[in-house]
Amino acid sequence: MVQAYNFLASWQLFPEKCDFKFGLAPKNGNYKIESVQNKHALSISINWVSIENEAFYSQYEMVPDNTIRPFENQEIADSIQASIVNASTISCLFIKEEKTILTITHEILQNGYLRITHEGFDTSNQPFVNIEIYHKQMSVLPYASSVGSVAIRPTKEGVIKHKALSAMEEQTNMQLDQIKQQIELLARQAQEIKKRKELSLMIYEAKLSFKPQIGQLYHLYEKRDGSHILSLVAPQEWGGAGPFKQFISSVRLLADHTWIELQHDASFRN
Numbered sequence: 001m002v003q004a005y006n007f008l009a010s011w012q013l014f015p016e017k018c019d020f021k022f023g024l025a026p027k028n029g030n031y032k033i034e035s036v037q038n039k040h041a042l043s044i045s046i047n048w049v050s051i052e053n054e055a056f057y058s059q060y061e062m063v064p065d066n067t068i069r070p071f072e073n074q075e076i077a078d079s080i081q082a083s084i085v086n087a088s089t090i091s092c093l094f095i096k097e098e099k100t101i102l103t104i105t106h107e108i109l110q111n112g113y114l115r116i117t118h119e120g121f122d123t124s125n126q127p128f129v130n131i132e133i134y135h136k137q138m139s140v141l142p143y144a145s146s147v148g149s150v151a152i153r154p155t156k157e158g159v160i161k162h163k164a165l166s167a168m169e170e171q172t173n174m175q176l177d178q179i180k181q182q183i184e185l186l187a188r189q190a191q192e193i194k195k196r197k198e199l200s201l202m203i204y205e206a207k208l209s210f211k212p213q214i215g216q217l218y219h220l221y222e223k224r225d226g227s228h229i230l231s232l233v234a235p236q237e238w239g240g241a242g243p244f245k246q247f248i249s250s251v252r253l254l255a256d257h258t259w260i261e262l263q264h265d266a267s268f269r270n
Contacts, residue, residue, distance in 0.1 A: 004042060004064065004084060007033045007106060011114045011134035013048065022120075022128040024050040031116065031134055033106075036061060042082075042090075062092055077101060112136065196258045203251065203259050206230050212253045217262070220248040 013029035020026075029048030036043050041063045048056050060072060062082035071077040077094035084090050088109075094102040102120035109115055118130040203220060206228035212218060219231050221244035228248065235247045250262040 004033075004035070004090065006087065006108050007042070007090060007114070008035055009033060010137045012137050014113075014133045014135060017133035019129075019131040021130055022122045023130065024052065024054065024056075027051045027053070029132075029134075030137075031114070031132075039063070040065070064090055064092075068095065071095075196254075196260055199249075199251065199261055200257075200259045202228055202248075203230055214253050214255055214257075217250060217252055219250050222246050222248055 009032075011031040011033070013026060013031070015026055015028065018026070026048045027050060029046075032043075032045040034043045034045070035041075039061070041061045043059065043061050045059045046057070050056065060080075062080055063069060064082040064084045066081065066083040068079050068081045071080040071094065077096045078098075079095045080092065081095065082090065082092040088107060090106040092104045092106075093100050094104075102118060105117040105119075107115045107117070112135070114134040114136070116132040116134070118128075118132075120128060122128050206220065207223075208230055210232075212230070219234050221229050221231060221241060223229055224245045229244065230251075233242065234250070235241060241247045251259045252262055253259055
């Protein structure tokens with residue numbers, strides 16, 4: 001099974017990269033390939049959810065030695081024949097009544113993606129080709145969400161999994177939204193505190209000819225030399241920025257000795 005090493009992983013579906021000519025199109029999907037110890041076989045586990053929110057699940061084994069072997073689900077196929085074509089390709093034939101009804105080709109592409117091609121016949125006995133593209137998951141989730149072949153059918157286990165996953169997703173999304181809102185609130189509060197701090201530092205570095213009183217309204221100006229000055233005189237009382245270069249903002253001293261900006265009117269600038 002050394003040649004199949006590159007395939008052994010849990011693969012996540014790229015729905016937007018797929019091309020489906022027959023069967024239900026997937027909304028999301030997972031395709032897992034594992035080595036079966038002591039059997040020289042590969043285990044294929046397929047889970048996916050269709051765009052109609054139907055859950056599907058299937059699992060089967062194949063021995064890629066080009067030998068025709070009985071298939072475990074006789075409703076789908078009588079036998080299966082798998083072979084490793086090369087280090088990047090595994091082919092699998094599903095045979096029923098001595099006729100190949102489905103060919104699944106697994107290919108590792110140059111970009112590392114897994115392409116799975118299904119070639120078979122639809123319900124009108126017309127040929128079709130479905131192409132699925134997957135990327136390798138960095139870690140294997142305890143649940144799956146994937147696409148498979150047209151030979152897969154919905155199962156009770158798949159429906160149960162889907163309902164549980166839907167409930168889990170709804171609850172975790174709600175909790176994540178709550179946390180996100182809390183984070184956004186904290187971020188806004190942090191930004192406001194940072195803004196007050198920067199404004200306060202500017203004011204405390206400004207020229208003060210009086211002792212500011214908590215709750216009192218003051219007006220911050222920039223002088224022509226680039227320094228700042230705090231004044232009791234509002235811009236409209238000067239008829240503009242007065243003798244200063246520009247009006248910065250009206251501010252108020254809070255009880256924690258930080259300053260808060262009350263207005264920033266560009267019409268008072270020179």
